[in-house]
Amino acid sequence: MKRHTVLPGFGLTLGVTLTYLGVLVLLPLSTLFLKSAGLGPSRFWDVVTAPRVLASYKLTFGAALAAALINAVFGLLVAWVLARYRFPGLALVDALVDLPFALPTAVAGIALTTLYAPNGWIGSRLAPLGITVAFTPLGIVVALIFIGLPFVVRTVQPVLQDLEAEVEEAAASLGAGRWQTFRRVIFPAVAPALLTGFALAFARAIGEYGSVVFISGNMPFRTEIAPLLIMTRLEQYDYAGATAIAVVLLLASFSLLLLVNVLQWFGRRRALA
Amino acid sequence: MIRLGAVLPLIRLATLGVLAAGCRAEAQRDPGRAVTLLNVSYDPTRELYTAYNAAFAGYWKQKSGQTVTVSQSHGGSGKQARAVIDGLDADIVTLALAYDIDMIAEQAGLLPADWQKRLPDNSAPYTSTIVFLVRKGNPRKIADWPDLARPGIGVITPNPKTSGGARWNYLAAWGYALRQQGGNAVAARALVTAIYRNVPVLDAGARGSTTTFVERGIGDVLIGWENEALLAVKELGPDKFEIVMPSTTILAEPPVAVVDRVAKKHGTGDVARAYLDYLYTEAGQEIAAKHFYRPRLASVAAKYAAQFPKVSTFTVDETFGGWRKAQETHFADGGTFDQIYQPGGRLDGDRASR
Numbered sequence: 001m002k003r004h005t006v007l008p009g010f011g012l013t014l015g016v017t018l019t020y021l022g023v024l025v026l027l028p029l030s031t032l033f034l035k036s037a038g039l040g041p042s043r044f045w046d047v048v049t050a051p052r053v054l055a056s057y058k059l060t061f062g063a064a065l066a067a068a069l070i071n072a073v074f075g076l077l078v079a080w081v082l083a084r085y086r087f088p089g090l091a092l093v094d095a096l097v098d099l100p101f102a103l104p105t106a107v108a109g110i111a112l113t114t115l116y117a118p119n120g121w122i123g124s125r126l127a128p129l130g131i132t133v134a135f136t137p138l139g140i141v142v143a144l145i146f147i148g149l150p151f152v153v154r155t156v157q158p159v160l161q162d163l164e165a166e167v168e169e170a171a172a173s174l175g176a177g178r179w180q181t182f183r184r185v186i187f188p189a190v191a192p193a194l195l196t197g198f199a200l201a202f203a204r205a206i207g208e209y210g211s212v213v214f215i216s217g218n219m220p221f222r223t224e225i226a227p228l229l230i231m232t233r234l235e236q237y238d239y240a241g242a243t244a245i246a247v248v249l250l251l252a253s254f255s256l257l258l259l260v261n262v263l264q265w266f267g268r269r270r271a272l273a
Numbered sequence: 274m275i276r277l278g279a280v281l282p283l284i285r286l287a288t289l290g291v292l293a294a295g296c297r298a299e300a301q302r303d304p305g306r307a308v309t310l311l312n313v314s315y316d317p318t319r320e321l322y323t324a325y326n327a328a329f330a331g332y333w334k335q336k337s338g339q340t341v342t343v344s345q346s347h348g349g350s351g352k353q354a355r356a357v358i359d360g361l362d363a364d365i366v367t368l369a370l371a372y373d374i375d376m377i378a379e380q381a382g383l384l385p386a387d388w389q390k391r392l393p394d395n396s397a398p399y400t401s402t403i404v405f406l407v408r409k410g411n412p413r414k415i416a417d418w419p420d421l422a423r424p425g426i427g428v429i430t431p432n433p434k435t436s437g438g439a440r441w442n443y444l445a446a447w448g449y450a451l452r453q454q455g456g457n458a459v460a461a462r463a464l465v466t467a468i469y470r471n472v473p474v475l476d477a478g479a480r481g482s483t484t485t486f487v488e489r490g491i492g493d494v495l496i497g498w499e500n501e502a503l504l505a506v507k508e509l510g511p512d513k514f515e516i517v518m519p520s521t522t523i524l525a526e527p528p529v530a531v532v533d534r535v536a537k538k539h540g541t542g543d544v545a546r547a548y549l550d551y552l553y554t555e556a557g558q559e560i561a562a563k564h565f566y567r568p569r570l571a572s573v574a575a576k577y578a579a580q581f582p583k584v585s586t587f588t589v590d591e592t593f594g595g596w597r598k599a600q601e602t603h604f605a606d607g608g609t610f611d612q613i614y615q616p617g618g619r620l621d622g623d624r625a626s627r
Binding site for chain 1: 349352473490491600604614
């Protein structure tokens, strides 16, 4: 006999979901694997472990991690301000957060480079202090922070909004200090969302190309990101080599997102137990 | 139930669409009606082809009575070639280097391998050279290629791995060294290595390098195409920059070709060929010269002699044995360009990927 769940339409919606994801996500990604498979395992290994490529992974993952960490801290702060306080111009600030989503990344890259170049508005003020941002790894981090900010804010903000102020009041009335309230009450509640936001910002930063190429200077071994090496291989009509590097980036991003999901799952289990 | 009233307009729209598509297919064959061409080109030719398309439309209307509209697509030369290989329906390609069209022939088979012999002058109706753009007054006294290798000089040029235009810059320096007294590959490698050690920023494309040099104020000299340098001086004011012509430089030949298979499918072969032939006429050459490309036709070249100073040049074919060979030796993985950046001059293992 057929079992019925409480919610109707499971078969239909799951079917649509799988087809949709299959066509939109899985199909393009599997062609990626197919194309790179044309290389054969030993050549694949040679391509993805060449010294120049290894240097670019280090830079890409390092810069993406740094940017995602900074975004996690300041994104939480921004989300907190937007969720907890009422002030004139709130709607404007709220809309501002989404701007990095909407702006073409090349525009962001050019604008940031203009600001941070040695003759730029900010760059010229940092230069006497011995700090150069544009055309250094630091510039890459700046661009990735810009790109990743909305991911953290937009995942944390709704959770904070749902967290009743009464909970904090209750904590206070039970004798918790402010830091204790944050650490024991607020943070555990937003931590899963923060982790998701961090992971999204990180994954996005790994693949970012448009904004970074303008500010990085693209010097081999120093400021060459992995997506740029993909482009240089395409420029040589080396499709297989390009997809090989892409596959490595993809697998890294995927394992990271998977890891975050597993962490979340454990977190939920612990909370329920 | 879906209301019929809501669906009817959709059906009408769809019918119109089918009719319109039918009309378009019809129009391609009927000489009395409109025809559309797609010219897939590279970045700095945008203004040139906007002017040229208008001129050609007038000429073609008079000659055949047919109205022709030419759509343009611009981008990095290699990127454009890949788009055509992947199925962008270009009737005509006008790119920055022959290698990109070679790849369209080789990888997609859209035109014969000997396409470059079909039109005069290596299928390059206009040319350019590689020159230096320096800051006004030439404060660092840059006169020729060896000056770019002097310690402390900042040289701006794009990455030849991502920019087709930048490959001309690289080969220009290499060829210069070969042509000096006692010049050989060792000397050429030394000069080019010293020049690239002076490059603080390798932008992905030529326009990016121009921005770095002009807007960001980085570097003492920009290596670039003469047409781009002339445009930069004109747009940004001759009071800020000046052009230095090296003693010997490369003859940049941006080639043009009809993409046979696509033109055949569209039924646009005749008009596409006429489009390219017209580039070689006095009128076409005049437009190229106005947009700072060196004309091939002697009469037009004489008229614009002041704009294009005489300079000793060499071609890729005579110095490097053609683009394929140049690409293999210099820009493929592990080639001479990669070797400049290998720590300890070691070759990397990823040459195997080709």
